[in-house]
Amino acid sequence: MSVAAGPGAAGATPDRAPVRPDDDPRAALLEKQLKKVRYRADALIEVLHAVQDIYGFLSPEVLHTVADELELPPSRVLGVATFYHLFSFEPRGEHTCTVCTGTACFVKGADALIEGVSEAFGVAKGETREDGKLSLLEARCIGSCGLAPVALLDAAVVAKTTPEALVAAIRKVGVNGEAVADDAADATAGSDEGGAA
Amino acid sequence: MSNGVDLFDLSQKEREAQAAYRRHVLCCGSTACLSGGAQATQDAIEAEIKERGLEQDVRVVATGCMGLCSRGPLVKVRTRGEDDVLYADVDADAGRRIVDEHVADGQPVADGQLSLQHPFFARQERVVLENMGEIDPNRIEEYIARGGYRALRDAVTTMTPAGVIEVVQRSGLRGRGGGGYPAGTKWGLLAKAQSDHKTVIANGDEGDPGAYMDRTVMEDDPHRVLEGMALAAYATGAKHGYIYVRAEYPVAVRRLEQAIRQAKRHKLLGKGLFGTEFEFNVEIRIGAGAFVCGEETALMASIMGQRGTPVLRPPYPTERGLWGEPSMINNVETLANVPTILRRGAEWFASIGTDTSRGTKVFALAGKLENTGLIEVPMGITLREIVEEIGGGVAGGKAFKAAQTGGPSGGCIPIKHIDTSMDYDSLLALGSIMGSGGLIVMDEDVAMPEVARFFMRFCMDESCGKCLPCRAGTFEMYELLDAICEGRATAANLARLETLCDVVRTDSLCGLGQTAPNPVLSTLHYFRDEYEARVVPDTVAAAVAADAGGASAHERSA
Amino acid sequence: MPGVSLRIDDNEVDASPGESVMQAAVRVGVKVPGLCQMDGVSVVGACRLCMVEVAGTPRPRPACATPVAEAMDVHTDTEQLREHRKVLLEMLFAEGQHVCAVCVANGACELQTLAAQVGVDHANFTPPPSRLTMDLSHPRFGYDPSRCVLCTRCVRACAEVEGAFTWGVAGRGREAHLVADLGRPWGEAESCTSCGKCVSVCPTGAMFEKGTSVGQRRVKRALVSTLTSRRERESAREVLK
Ligand SMILES: Cc1cc2nc3c(=O)[nH]c(=O)nc-3n(C[C@H](O)[C@H](O)[C@H](O)COP(=O)(O)O)c2cc1C
Ligand code: FES
DSSP: OOOSSOTTOTTOOGGGSOOOSTTOHHHHHHHHHHHHTTTOGGGHHHHHHHHHHHHSSOOHHHHHHHHHHHTOOHHHHHHHHHHSTTOOSSOOOSEEEEEEOSHHHHHTTHHHHHHHHHHHHTOOTTEEOTTSSEEEEEESOOSOGGGOSOEEETTEEEOSOOHHHHHHHHHHTTOOSSSOOHHHHSSSTTOOGGGGO | OOSHHHHHHHHHHHHHHHHTOSEEEEEEOSHHHHHTTHHHHHHHHHHHHHHTTOTTTEEEEEESOOSOGGGOSOEEEEETTSOOEEEOSOOHHHHHHIIIIIIITSOOOSTTEEOTTSHHHHTOOOSTTTTTTTSOTTOHHHHHHTTTTHHHHHHHHHOOHHHHHHHHHHHTOBOTTTTOOBHHHHHHHHHHSOOSOOEEEEEEOOOSTTOOHHHHHHHHOHHHHHHHHHHHHHHHTOOEEEEEEOTTOHHHHHHHHHHHHHHHHTTSSBSSGGGSSOOBEEEEEEOOSOGGGGSHHHHHHHHTTSOOOOOOOSSOTTTSOGGGSOEEEEEHHHHHHHHHHHHHOHHHHHTSBOSSSBSEEEEEEEESBSSOEEEEEETTOBHHIIIIIISOSBGGGOOEEEEEESGGGOEEEEGGGTTOBOSHHHHHHTTOOOOSSEEEEEETTOOHHHHHHHHHHHHHHHOOSOSHHHHHHHHHHHHHHHHHHTTOOOHHHHHHHHHHHHHHHHHOSSHHHHHTTHHHHHHHHHHHHHHHHHOOOHHHHHHHHHHTTSOOGGGGGO | OOOEEEEETTEEEEEOTTOBHHHHHHHTTOOOOOSSOOTTSOOOOOSOTTEEEETTOSSOEEGGGOBOOTTOEEESOOHHHHHHHHHHHHHHHHHSOOOGGGOTTTTTOHHHHHHHHHTOOOOOOOOOGGGOOOBOOSSSEEEOGGGOOOOOHHHHIIIIIIOOOOEEEESOGGGOEEEETTTOOGGGOTTOOOOOHHHHHOSSSSEEETTOOTTOOOOOTHHHHHHHHHHHHHHHHHHHO
């Protein structure tokens, strides 16, 4: 997350703006979900899934709202949210590459896939690249073991893949190789120089 | 539509409708084949059929998994009065060719055919997967046309609950979730409990990384799960059911939701079923990425919206479970066996398998084999038959080294035991477990300490953190295994690892910790030389550690 | 109600049904080690230090969570149990930073006492990152997560006795750690009543009153059970009035 960019910073991307539950159309969507589960405390996990779908991640502000609406102690809401691996507390990248590290994929070289993507795009496992383009995640078996090793590129399954093929597939959805070079980031923005890389 | 006659009607109608077609093109639409491009294949086939004006004559169906996932997309052509023909690796072009030559002209395409006499298919015996690759999972009519919901109707209208339990007991069905607890006995416990708020829960968490049996059943034959649950509910006096599905399986969730809606519409779920007092409703609950939630007490906590930490047993769920009421948890595959058992009889079921392991087991066959995919085999089949015949042997001409069953709770079976019978007791005797059905074959290139490290990292990541031995022990064991794999562990470290295995196994609160040492113990037992070969003298270890910047696992063992 | 008689380390014990093996043991002077058990709050059986052997059961059971039964034969101090307790305590030490010499609880620490009892000397530690930052934001109390043993006595006292639910456990596995409300500094936790029960029951020096110097802190483990039993007794009297 670009903490450095202040509220008035010119380069601040709109989707990184702080979540404001009250005057945000997303709040209405959440309200709808809460109604659907009739504000039942035992629906907390469902509600957290909904929050993640709507906002992309779980922010403290929204967790507070959830605690209030479901009448749950905030410590319980945070306890549940942090227990389950699928909930994220930071925004994900524009594209997500999730490498399966289940047993079948492990035996068929999942580690090499992670290494390959990590090196080619300059993004560490479990993290999002600084420019917000790509997140590299792991999953424990996505249930396509017959096609190991597999990865998910956004929602699509990339089956029986190799580091080279996976890297190529990621390039194809529009992610450039290597982390954005410093000089490319400022000044002459707009040209699609990097696209050919 | 509230009684069995309508069910029969529906089935009749569906069968007549299907019989009107001369040919059927069954396209595998399972998750595995879809990721290999099955949608494009099916689209091409449908377009070609339309182009040639064959729609009246030929029916295209997107079915569930046909099993041989490594050769997908799979397409099967069925013609009245002829044997089925199965095609593998069918891309859009191949699909069009199949229509042009086989569907239109009756000339099967020569290349790409897979013989259904191939041992991969011929050696299987299908109970749970009997509809897989045969029906469109989106249509309840197809399930009913193949005898679906008849077991439920007959049980509810002609049998007592105790009678149903007796059949399940006599069939010898044991839990397929890993533990192998006799299903009939568990059902009997819930039936005995006194409460108006009993629940039955289908465990579709499928946590074993490297297995997808339950996923396939839920996605490709969802009504079978519902019927199994309804039978369990009728037998035990439960009115409510939950299916707990891991969040990684969105298609399963969608198909189950749809199946519940369809079943309600046809009065197969809800109140007053089959004109009796019997009522049963099902709700779906979705996990959020936690292996430990497959453990039954953690699963119930998760259903109630809490952290998925296991609690002490006793009391067992059948005494005090969900919302404090008696509850029963069964694995999805366990429940999926039940409709067929009731339809075909306990004796028929008991005739499959071994004395103590009746019936079949579905395995997700994966790893370094020629053929990988989903198989269902009678228990008692040997590992060798699975590996060499069904699996087609180790890929690339390499040597078989070991097969892993039971995932992070299981162990490795080395070549010297390749003739073992695949049943609960034999696998236990070899230091592994049947587990939920993951079966991963490793070749000579796989190093066993690394396999152990892989599973330990999994257990460490998945430990809930509540009890000390599992929380801290899996971490320390992981560190030690890492040191061993990276050549900076001493003999003392190895001894420490064995001590920790003993403590964590004995003292942990739930099954996760109690079984976490299994992959280490089993690889140590059969492949100790690989561990010992990596152990280094103290001086070397100290030097490596100094290089790496100091403190690491081996310091601790002093 | 008819009593139950059982054997604990070759002592004949009479107990009432519903009592735990641990409670019954105390009455004959057998002190089973334990950290997470505390009278007055619910039983979690999580520290596993109180494991005992019960004749006829395949694996040891936690004494705190095992109800007494007629003719039960319990052993609390076998060779194996001693060995395992030692390893378990070593694990606890490895998870935190327990440097007695600078700790407010020095001399009154339950972990320290147990270590002496079981014979563990400790030096190595690699606390997880989530347990490294000290929280001194509360006006009266402080919290040092590196000394926390995750017994959750504070969490249960806060929820079950005070009813504030300020403390909770977040994260999982080795990353499990205590949080106040939504993980904000303790001093900002709106639900905290500053009652100090959590501090009183902490078995180590993880929670302390500010201004306490090395070796001054005292664990008041009985506080909570005194409160709950008094509450029960007095409310019963109210009813009788
Ligand atoms: C850590 C752990 C994970 C488990 N995961 C699963 C699972 O994913 N699916 C499952 O059916 N059972 C799982 N189990 C077993 C369940 O606790 C339970 O025994 C089973 O669902 C009972 O069903 P069955 O008797 O039909 O086998 C797991 C157990 C443990 C200890
Ligand atoms: S192990 Fe990767 S899909 Fe199952």
